[in-house]
Amino acid sequence: MVKAPQGWRRMVISAGIVAALIAGVLFVPGSVTGWAAGPVTLIYGKSGDADSLDSPTSTNGEAYQVTTQIFNLLVRAQPGKTDIEPDLATSWSVSPDGLVWTFKLRQGVTFHDGTPWNAEAAKFNWDRWADKNNPYHAVKGGEYEYFNDFMADSFKEAKAVDPSTLQIVLKQPNSPLLQNLTIIAFQFNSPASFKQYGAEGIGQHPVGTGPYKFVEWVRDDHVTLQANPSFFRKGLPKTQRLIMRVIKDNAARFLALKSGEVQAIELPNTDDVKAAQNDPNLKIVFRPPFDTSWIKFNMNNPLFKDIRIRKAVAYAINRPAIVRGLYAGYGEVATQAMPPGMWGRASNPDPITYDPAQSKKLLAEAGYPNGFSFDFWYIPVSRPYFPQGKEIGTAIASDLNKVGIRAHLQTEDWATYLKDQRTNRFPLYMAGWIGDNGDPDDWLGFFFPKYDATSARWSYNNPAVFDLINKAKSENSQARRAQMYAQAMTLISKDLPNIWFAHARVPMLVRKNLDGLIGQPDSNEYWELVSLR
């Protein structure tokens, strides 16, 4: 037996004193203010960091949340909606042939560097986006993807008619133009900032006209913005400083909100939203539904060429029950491609309800009284439209099994999943879309423009639908466009290439002392409207 060493007690006491001293340094109550900010500073907990703050060359939603506070567009989405309101343009008109758009620009606006906003500045930006030979066009890794997708086909030139009048001249009509210009990638940089920082540098030194000026960006940590006292919307912004902190782990972000380190967060875990409902210090703000999920039949697969089979699958799935059970109360059953609130929706497109008996009958008619087997691919990541891909996939497979359809659940990593949608690998799979703007072309134009025999995504072949959707893109009248999209949607509904599944609102959590936050459909909230009590 080892004898207890002498002096141990003294050592323990010494260690205790040292520990107490360290604890004293770390836990003094005043230290809380060491990282918490004053009431004029609003801290928002984001789920990810920006890639660049040069929005035209980025497609990154995390970047857009920041640049929305620094820059402006010609026209922007109204708070909480996709409808348009003036931003740097105060009015606009289009020529009868749809080829010349004229914008009257807001006057007396300056960029954060003091240079004026006018038609020349606007033209400078348009030229940069469109002209590959423009000295400020090329940015390493920058893609101008939204310009290329939404404008490049039709854009001819931008003209500065006079300091307050800008004309966009097109080669061919582009009816969704106005709605497309609400996409954050069409924001205007200060021309002088390009001369100061160069095309590569402005991604780290953004200079706009927006409610907040850029102060600093510590990558993967935070972006600090300072109120712009010359902002053209008088009385805004309502806070002196806006800090957008990156806390990628959902649970940690929620705990930062609970502790009061941040005043608002996005994309909380479902369980944390439930906890927030019972927390007197927190409240929930919703982004309106701007997404749709669906189950996609690969109509190149012989099995799903038969509409009776497609209907049998659709009748077998109890969508209301799954949406009720697995969307934490934020989902609603979808009946068509576009979410509520969009124009151009069909009035009553979806006759499919949950009816297992009808499903069995159709299976028997199609020659499969005992059902059949196939691979069903579920989405491997969490998206607002499919918040729990595996669980939803399992519930769907379980419903199908009840009528004798044996769906073997499969998945793979997200990159491969995205790629394989463009092949014929998947017989039936889960898919979805989050809107870019409030135009129906963004939804129907991407998924129903053509037929492709080698791709599950474009395996639906109905030239009448393609014709309507492609013609609607060059039609000037919004009323007629709405009719065409609704008609196309009705045709699609009859053919049932997709089972429309759900639209989901997206919750944000904020502290009780935060007022004025309105969730945006595209996730780019206007923080200028937000105040702290």
Next chain:
Amino acid sequence: MARYITRRAIALLPILLGVSAAAFLMIHLLPGDPATVYVGDHATPGSIERVQHEFGLDKPLPVQYGIYLWNAVHGDFGESLDSHRKVLTEFVPRFPATIELTLGAITVALCVGVPIGIMSAAKPNSIFDRLGMFVALAGISIPVFWLGLMLIYIFSVYVHALPTSGQLGVNISLISITRIDVLDGVLTGNWAAAGDALRHLVLPSVTVGSIPMAIIARMTRASMLDALHQDYIRTARAKGLTGRAVVIGHGLRNALLPVVTVIGLQFGGFLTGAILTETIFSWPGVGRFMYESISFRDYPVILAGILLFSLMFVLVNLLVDVLYAFLDPRIRYA
């Protein structure tokens, strides 16, 4: 000794070459295509092809590896597919943050693990011993991510004593010298920043240090028990030395050698622990960056990260071997 170190340093080259070849092969065997992730939902076959060409992903694998090695030898580890910045530029500001966290975790592991081991060995089967071994068992059993979240819950949400995440408060300004914030605060005399950085360091350090702490505690206990039964301890006591002098001066010094070995071996644990911990605590280090890069299939970053981790692991183990000579004068390297 110098010859030994040189020989070990030369042996690094084949190790790193082997690691890079294995990592390169394994990454490319995985399903999924970085070009598709890069282009995202709007991907078209044309845009995917363009990106594949831009990043050289359309070339045969051996050619890609050859180009990679050639550039790496010249200090160019390629560009991140995500940020489009040089991989080295991405690692440089993050690496000191991970070093800071690792040092914090080693401090926690040593300051808690070694005393627990000593006290348990000095009074085996006592309440100290049982309590110490319970702490060690808990340290090794509790999943790192769960421990991290619980610590935040207790110390940040309820006690409001420590920050939930980050390396430094967003309202604190600090001039960067080493990018190790606690050290920079001290070096610039900015005590408010040093204190704030230290407060940010506590919870992540405890989280990363929990598993190594447990292993060190158990190893110290076992090693000390062995040492305390040696003849020279009995002799020391017979000579009338105090208990503390016997345990610390004679027992611990001889028991330390296996503990140092364990610290070296645990270094890999510090790094892998940092991957989870940095994510939970939004710690802007290499671990979180690696985690995100793996999710994004950012090949150049993953490869460079594996090489960096391997290099650190090998260097730390070399350092441990060198330390042996100082701890035990009988050990000599030729």
